[in-house]
Amino acid sequence: MAGSNNLPTEPERFIFESGNFRYEVRGPLLAHEDYDTLFLSWCRSLKENVPRKLVVLNHVEVPEGREGRTRAVEEIQLAAHLHNPGLARVFRLAEYQGSPFVVMEHTRGAFLATIIGSALLLDRKLSPAFAAFIASEVTNALDYAHHCQDDKGRELHIIHRAISPTTIRIGRNGRVKLTNFGAVFSELLGRVPTPPRVLRGNFAYAAPELIRSVSEKGRAGLLTSKVIDSRADIFSLGLVLLEMIAGYHPRLPRPFGASEAAAELADILKRASALKQIDAHPIEMGVLKWPKASAIG
Incomplete structure (x- = not known):
């Protein structure tokens, strides 16, 4: 399922919709072989008339198949228990061409x-x-x-x-x-x-x-x-x-x-x-x- 091969070959900028949100990816925020790739993106609600905001998309490198999706979903489950000003908030899960992204708070x-x-x-x-x-x-x-x-x-x-x-x-x-x-x-x-x-x-x-x-x-x-x-x-x-x-x-x-x-x-x-x-x-x-x-x- 989820793999880096599904990402654009030149992932500086790309746009997609997932759930009730539209994401306009500006480019990589962090790209390193030792970490999940992080993208900086604008996020806009498709249902509510609220200003767009910057978020971080964490491209989760996980195995193919059902286990891959479970790996991403469980991070959201964990985040539901974490509410602390010293921890970056996790909002939801988004998908782009089958690749899971965890949508997280962006700190300027x-x-x-x-x-x-x-x-x-x-x-x-x-x-x-x-x-x-x-x-x-x-x-x-x-x-x-x-x-x-x-x-x-x-x-x-x-x-x-x-x-x-x-x-x-x-x-x-x-x-x-x-x-x-x-x-x-x-x-x-x-x-x-x-x-x-x-x-x-x-x-x-x-x-x-x-x-x-x-x-x-x-x-x-x-x-x-x-x-x-x-x-x-x-x-x-x-x-x-x-x-x-x-x-x-x-x-x-x-x-x-x-x-x-x-x-x-x-x-x-x-x-x-x-x-x-x-x-x-x-x-x-x-x-x-x-x-x-x-x-x-």
Whole structure:
């Protein structure tokens, strides 16, 4: 059923209708071999007289046949349980020439990968305070997802499995959103398990237990709650945090060279952890400065 072969050969712009909506695709927002392809599109209702809005179409790479459709539909089912300002909303499922697209919220801004790369081009690094802010916002969103419950109060054990600089979006207003739940795993009743030896998410940021379960155990290593849990997301986020303060991926064979930044980050985290359990955000308490353009430096 769903496959990239069904997409236009030059997918810069194309138009289609699905359900009660018309989509005018402007072009790829993210195209990388390690991720589902993301398209930026205008979306207009065919039944309601409301202004069009920009959305993100996540082209889900799934097997052919009924399992492929189930794989896409279950992401919508998971999204129905996720309502948090730190998570990009998922609206519905759309289809173009048999290929499924998950319609998601678009945040005007940039991917964290773009910000890290821009700083690198300028031979500069992100400030530890900015890195701590990004990591804390993503941590809050993950904590919500990890403890999300279904309608009967049962924890779903939702795990993102694809935390990386290309799934973290920084809005123009400084807000942070975790995107792309195409690789998500949970104990949602009836969901299709990950196929054997298929590693969802980015290998460079994947937790060791996730990689081992696929590379060593084959079918016996299907990702279940006994093999992988929320710690896999924390591991991936830790690598992202290290990359932010170092300026490059920490697994690269080169000196870390960020001892001063690491020390400053440790001091920020120490002050933040000393705060009492109150409703105020660490930024509002003065532990972190509100991120501005000068955060690159």
